[in-house]
Amino acid sequence: MNILLIGFMGAGKTTVGQELAHDLSKHFIDLDQAIVEHVGQGIPAFFSQVGEPTFREIEAKMLAKVLEQPDTVISTGGGVIETQSCMDLMSRPDVFTIWLNSDFSTVTERLLIADDMRPLMQQHSLASFFKLWQNRQVKYAQMADLMITTDRKTPNEIVDEITRHMDEPTVLDMIRSQIDSVDRQILQAMVTRMALVDEVAGIKANHKLAVVQPGRMLAMRERLQKRFKNILPDQVVADYLNLMTTTAIQREEAQI
8 A cells, every 4th residue: 555645835745754654664755856856857947947737747657656666655746636647546546645734824834934945836926826725725635535634733743643543534533633733723822922922011011001901801802702702602702811811911920
């Protein structure tokens, strides 16, 4: 059985693929690297030189070639699902396709700090790049035997999820993966919130402002309870704000 990793550029397919292959004692092949070795130049330069149609044709031929090797984990380029012949290869019974799914904000953040700028990112405005991401999401979902949400997860955590669920993937597994990712995003948002609290503490200290502002806190609670009415119980909103404001007050008092 060959394992094929698909997903948008910046989803972490190569890193995860290397670790997954190691854990499963399988051979690892990065499809983009195989193309580089085949054509004798880097992907960005070759892509710009020959254009996308020719690149996709070569990509399909190389995918067919690497799939000839048994018991291999293969990481693919983000656009591998743009070619019908590649999608046909993914549908083979001896291929298990795993979609590493990341939010658009996550992939753009990763790509912007990467050493190499991807060709398609250079060619698109942010709006058209988002449209490309949206269109590909549909195709990834169509081809995946298993979907793993990767936002705020380490490669080790992603590999652990894959090895737990790849034998008997279920819709429940996929939903749980999304829940795990949301939990991490919530905690990361709290970290960001506390960093903003520290900035507020500095401003209050400089201007000798009161730490506790009951009127603002009450108004915020009312706005949020109204915003999430019929979605979340009022008490959940109140408990969340109590936790956040109590923690924020303690941090501010420690700095002022």
